[in-house]
Amino acid sequence: MIIDVLSWLSLIGGGLIGIIGAIGIHRFPDFYSRQHATGIADTLCAMLILLGLGLQAGLSLAAFKLALIFIFLFFTSPTASHVLANAAMHGGLKPKLDSVATEERS
């Protein structure tokens, strides 16, 4: 019962965070800042959903496989984000920077 409640809480939380990430993609001004919004769907959203599914599965081989999915996601998603950002930079897409802060820094 408690496990069910916990699992539903994390599933719903993960779903909500995914929706917030999608809203962020539409709200943010340029490619690079939009990528940060997908970053939360990559990490916390995936984590919470897999955790919720794992709690449903209990201590079994299915839970182990969910953990494996999580580990592979953990390794591959930053690589994919980096490749996207790197390709955009090499393609000549200039990020919209906060001019005041950038001047202060240099």
Next chain:
Amino acid sequence: MMAFKYGVLLFVFWFLLSGHFEPLLLLLGLASVMLTIFLMKRMNVIDHESYPLHLSSRFPAFLVYIFREIGKANIDVIKRIVTYRGKFISPQLVEITLPQKTDLGRAIYANAITLTPGTVSVELAKDKIIVHALTKEAADDLSTGNMAKAIPDQAINK
């Protein structure tokens, strides 16, 4: 010796994935593990870089650290998405020096930066990395170098 260790590891992995006990299937699994090890030996990819077991002692502390960072950064980015009205973000590019000694350490550092929402590594050079940060706070946080200290990085003594 090293190949044997990874063979055992692979077989345990195969067993956990399949969950079968029948002798025939166990033998088939063993055969596929041996084929994999043979191919890896021929490709010459069994080394400390593809299997960084020498870092495993520092790994749990790193995991705890990175999960805490991911949680904090997520909450920050979510707040900024929800309250965003054309401001509250200050995107910028920063250059971070890489203190790591090995390529593996640098790769882990770049991945850790990308994994925390709010910062994405854009360009990687020999000893520095260009990071796109969503906010000035995230950029400043990265510049302090706290994350670099948590990265497991260890030269291999052969």
